[in-house]
Amino acid sequence: MSTEQGPDSTAGEKTEPQAPRPKRRIGLVALVAALAYAVDLVTKIIVTATLEGEEPVRILGGLVYLQLLRNPNAAYGLDIGGTWLLAVIAIIVVGVIIWFASRLRSVGWAIGLGLVLAGALGNLTDRIFRAPGVLHGHVVDFISVLEPNGEFFPVFNAADSAITVGAALIVLLSLLGRDYDGTVVARKTKKRSSGDGDDGEDGDGHDASGQERDR
Template sequence: MFRWVLAIAAAVVGVDQATKWWAESVLADESIPVLGDLLVLRLTYNPGAAFSIGARYTWLFAIFAAVAVGVVVRLARNARTRGWAVALGLILGGAATHLIDRLAREPGFMLGHVVDFIDYGGLFVGNVADIALFVGVTLAVLLNLRGSQITRRDTVDFPPNT
């Protein structure tokens, strides 16, 4: 299942980064209404978290994304069902691509702004990684509510014995 997680995560990163490249090249000087004012493609750069909260703490979001990637990889190595592989792959891909933005985009390392371009009726602006994170977390919650475990209890030693 770990290969599925990595493949899904890689697909999310690829699609997210490609759509961000597209948005930067096409939407720099214009907005494109998709569903009137309800859904508009509009380029923004987000230094903070959701709704640009914490814009002065971009470096902290980079650390959080790196920790999230590590935790999800650890969990995903022991995933035993397709549902969990999909959920963890979506979460890993979303967290990884946000980490890439924080590390590699302007204004610099650990301070990079996330490229957002999907405006949801003026409520918030997001990107493909945000969609993947939302769907992945929602799926994980539903799997958990159904009683599905990521792994068998006897296959994970967490915290590890030393």
Template sequence: MPTTTDDQPDAPSTSPRRRALLITLVSISGAVLVLDQLSKAWALASLVEGERRELVGNLLGLQLVFNSGAALSIATGMTWVLTIVATVVVVIVVRASRRIGSRAWAVALGLLLGGALGNLVDRLVRDPGFAQGEVVDFIAYADWFVGNVADIAIVVAAVLVVILAALGIHIDGTRDSRETLDADADADDETATTTSTTEQNA
């Protein structure tokens, strides 16, 4: 598959550029982790569980919640499973970072790693016990759900990953050429047309 190298990836993992990208990834993940834990410490010290403080009408507020499940309180009571999932995410990001060659991917993976670590720390050290701890949430979005800084980082990372994938930018910095993207689009159109014709004939 033809590729271009907009980000000029370097082959050696110890190259100055790759070291700089790894530093970017680690710095972003560290900043997210610190900000997440400091904001949770503030929430624990300043907010009362269940009481809501309005910030922007009913659209945004502060409300302390202890979440044993995932986002939107999904999988409540499955904290062990979620702890394992978070650990796997961290391991995957660390392993993927060995091939990092794109600044945009370094930012995305840094946000994802920091967010995963932020909530993983809660599950490991908070009550009711190791690997079963409840995540501290305090940012209330209307009446939809309550989240935290780590959740924001994870969502932004997910959006960046989707954009990078759509643009054909790979983690190593290579990029699908315009000809390849056009060929894939034409193939999809041809497949859709063939399917439609087949259905009509049937």
């Protein structure tokens, strides 16, 4: 009996180089957060300087009204606890996002979390530096939709908008299977025809694991 073995079947195979991982997106988070925070800060400065004690300003044919309201509650006027508690929650949110930002490799996630970070920082700034005191400050709101005084929809500000858009973007990316590390989670669908047997074989001659069966 010959002991000579055939050539190694794997000797001639070439391993494909793995695709490089997407780069970290912490810089993009910082850029988006800085821009959105600046928009919130500047608009609040303008509003407090020009709309204090004034009647609501009607723009866009009545689609939007600009008026100054000072809100002790959460975003969109939601009352979920004392002002100090909202400030503490905002501090925790900011800390978690900053800690998590170094793990991001997805552009979409970086933009979304950057917007949420900016919104949390914007309203937290009001709660720390505005009257009536530290951690009890009232947030400056000034955008009212369709009707003044929040009769149709609660009065909000640019920070609230940033939080809403950022959170919606993150939810959308999650539903599409796009993870924070830049990977895409494939959705597995299993189709079985009515004539399939119980041996786990599908209509294309593949077993339940998705591998082609020997015939």
